[in-house]
Amino acid sequence: MGLKIDNLSGGYAGNNVLKNVTFEVPNGKIVALIGLNGAGKSTTINHVIGQRPPYAGSILLNDIDISQDPTAFKQQIAYIPEQPILYDELTLEEHLHFMLASHNIDDEQHWQRVLVLLAKFRLDNKLHWLPIHFSKGMRQKVMIVAAFMLNAPLLVVDEPFLGLDTLAQKDVVRLMEEQARQGNGVLLTTHLLGSAANYVDTFVVLKDGQVDFIGSPEALAQKHNLSLANLDDFFDLSQEGQNNGPN
Amino acid sequence: MVLTKLFWQRFATAQQRNIKYLRLLFNEHFVLFLLIAFGGVVLGYHSLLMVPASSDIWQNPWWKFAILAWLTIGLQLGHLVTYFRPADRLFLLGQDHFLMSRYLKQALGVSASFASVWQIIFFASVWPILIAVGFRQIFSLLLVLLFTVMYKIFLLVVERYQLLTTAKPLINDITLKILIPIIILASLFWLPLFVGLGIMLVALFLEWIIGRKLNAQANQVSAALAWPLAIQQAQTHEQAVLHFYALFAEVPQQAKSIKRRAYLDPLIAWLTPRRGGIQRLYLTQLIRNNEILPLILRLWLVAIIILINVHSAPTWLIAVIAAMTVYLVNFQIYPLFLQTRQVLWTQLVPITLANQEKVFNRLLFGFSLVSIVIIVAATVTTWSALRAGITGAGLMTIFCYYFYIPRLLKKGQ
Known part of the structure; x- marks a missing residue:
């Protein structure tokens, strides 16, 4: 059980960006989707969160098919986008209440957990602020709190560390690990492979819209003769391989 | 260049x-x-x-x-x-x-x-x-x-x-x-x-x-x-x-202007008892939006002034003004739905589009009813004007709620 993507083909505006993408995010595991710009990471994420319907293939989360029942599918997802998106008119507190209500989560029972998260990201004294008063990093923290408070079966995180201070970055990693320990799946995209190798269970490498590799950080490092600490060099090697390829 | x-x-x-x-x-x-x-x-x-x-x-x-x-x-x-x-x-x-x-x-x-x-x-x-x-x-x-x-x-x-x-x-x-x-x-x-x-x-x-x-x-x-x-x-x-x-048409590049208006929070809470519901989202946005709300208030004010001044005019004219007021209130609030839909959060929340449309239409219906109350207040001194105002505004409310707004919402998808 967990997220199952099977032979997914998709894209936008008629462009077939993804070709037969197949991978899984089992419950309790952290899977990182990696690849160079344009490889299809964001397109995959957009299909998973129901932003775009697949051209072909299926996306199932705990046996619920996104094409069959998108609302029940989305009930199981929490999402942290690369760019924070908030309602200009709602305060931080109102955003969180709206998110809880839309996921049919009991506000009263859950609020204590929300307050803990807010304190962790130093937002607890900004409950009545409007987004216009937040810095970019703070806006991103709001998205993070809103996602983690749901404790959803699948957490989808697109470039989680952009605009965050180091303290918040560490907290996000700890929270993702905690989600996995609780049996939830985590699907993230990142370019920071070296540090991701410390907490990710599986890397899915996308290249030109196709799955190029699936395996553990150790297997990825071994395949490219790299140590885990040097895994950030993977993109250099991958680019060289492409440049030296078919001429 | x-x-x-x-x-x-x-x-x-x-x-x-x-x-x-x-x-x-x-x-x-x-x-x-x-x-x-x-x-x-x-x-x-x-x-x-x-x-x-x-x-x-x-x-x-x-x-x-x-x-x-x-x-x-x-x-x-x-x-x-x-x-x-x-x-x-x-x-x-x-x-x-x-x-x-x-x-x-x-x-x-x-x-x-x-x-x-x-x-x-x-x-x-x-x-x-x-x-x-x-x-x-x-x-x-x-x-x-x-x-x-x-x-x-x-x-x-x-x-x-x-x-x-x-x-x-x-x-x-x-x-x-x-x-x-x-x-x-x-x-x-x-x-x-x-x-x-x-x-x-x-x-x-x-x-x-x-x-x-x-x-x-x-x-x-x-x-x-x-x-x-x-x-x-x-x-x-x-x-x-x-x-x-x-003021007259939907302008995509216009920067949004927001005013907190915290003193209206109790009113929002009273009108939308369910904390965090999508009704509250729409109403809060509307009340804090510095473009739409003042526009609606101005519209109501203009309607009051016109209706008070034309209470002895032909009844058809009063009915048209009343109907136009309700229509314009609906028309001016409608872009809020599109603006809300554009926020990714609205697309991600597990609330069906049909439900979002239904709730929004109900909100507009509420505003139509407030418009009717205002029209009644402005025409109450003359029986024929009152009757014409209620008829015009009432028919337009029904038209907007059952036909016009559902059609616009479908078109906006």
Whole structure:
């Protein structure tokens, strides 16, 4: 059980960006989707969160098919986008209440957990602020709190560390690990492979819209003769391989 | 891109945008409503001018105050239009002399032309009243026009000067834009004619001297542009233009303006008991949105004023005004649904689109009911007006709730 993507083909505006993408995010595991710009990471994420319907293939989360029942599918997802998106008119507190209500989560029972998260990201004294008063990093923290408070079966995180201070970055990693320990799946995209190798269970490498590799950080490092600490060099090697390829 | 043509290219782009929005605007039903209202005003003005010049009505001293106020309002219209964009600060950083001596000169020329047209329109609209209240000499009338045009150009020259890094505050805005023109125009109205004309001629001469001095400073090789100020000025102007179009049509690039209005939180909570529900999302957005809510309030106010004044008019007219009020309230709130849909969060939450549409339509229905209450309050003194108002507004509420809004919502998907 967990997220199952099977032979997914998709894209936008008629462009077939993804070709037969197949991978899984089992419950309790952290899977990182990696690849160079344009490889299809964001397109995959957009299909998973129901932003775009697949051209072909299926996306199932705990046996619920996104094409069959998108609302029940989305009930199981929490999402942290690369760019924070908030309602200009709602305060931080109102955003969180709206998110809880839309996921049919009991506000009263859950609020204590929300307050803990807010304190962790130093937002607890900004409950009545409007987004216009937040810095970019703070806006991103709001998205993070809103996602983690749901404790959803699948957490989808697109470039989680952009605009965050180091303290918040560490907290996000700890929270993702905690989600996995609780049996939830985590699907993230990142370019920071070296540090991701410390907490990710599986890397899915996308290249030109196709799955190029699936395996553990150790297997990825071994395949490219790299140590885990040097895994950030993977993109250099991958680019060289492409440049030296078919001429 | 040829730098010397930069202003004209931007001017052409801005005009294309204006044409696009004007086309949009004249497609909207609201404009039809405004044209009817404008026709009514013209008709009323025409009947006023039919009153003979010998009538007592023209002896009322308030006419002169009204003309003074009208011409002063006219002087506030038209600003220096530079079309500066935030990226100019980087890309045109070393072009200060070109910008001051060429670009802003072209900008000043165009702005002065448009502003002069405004002054002529404002003057022409009170010309018959000026004659009726005693200004019968064509020379003095033309001098009033010349003064307003020249003073407006002078204000634009000051506006350009204020974009210099070396600009020093001249006098405060209220004195410059309101008090000085009022004093000079008032001297013409209340002092002996030759004294008033003398003051006006002296004022024109002083304007010319100061304007020349400010021009010379702007054309100096050492003149540098205060970029943050220049960009802010350009953006404020652009937003004002978009705001005008947004009164009648949906404008995509318009920056949203939000006001917290915390004192209305209890009202939101009372109207939407479920904390965090999508009803509350829509209502909160509407109440804190600084574009839509004031527009609705103005619309209600205009409806009250019109209905009170036409209570003895034919009942069909009252019914049409009442129906139009309900229609416009629905029409003006509708873009909120599209704006909300554009926020990714709304697309991600597990609330079906059909449910979002249903809740939004119900919100509009609530606003239609409030409109009916207002219409009842405005027509309650006359039974026939009350009946016509309720009929018109009621039928339009049903039409909007069951047909018009569901169709619009489907179209907007």
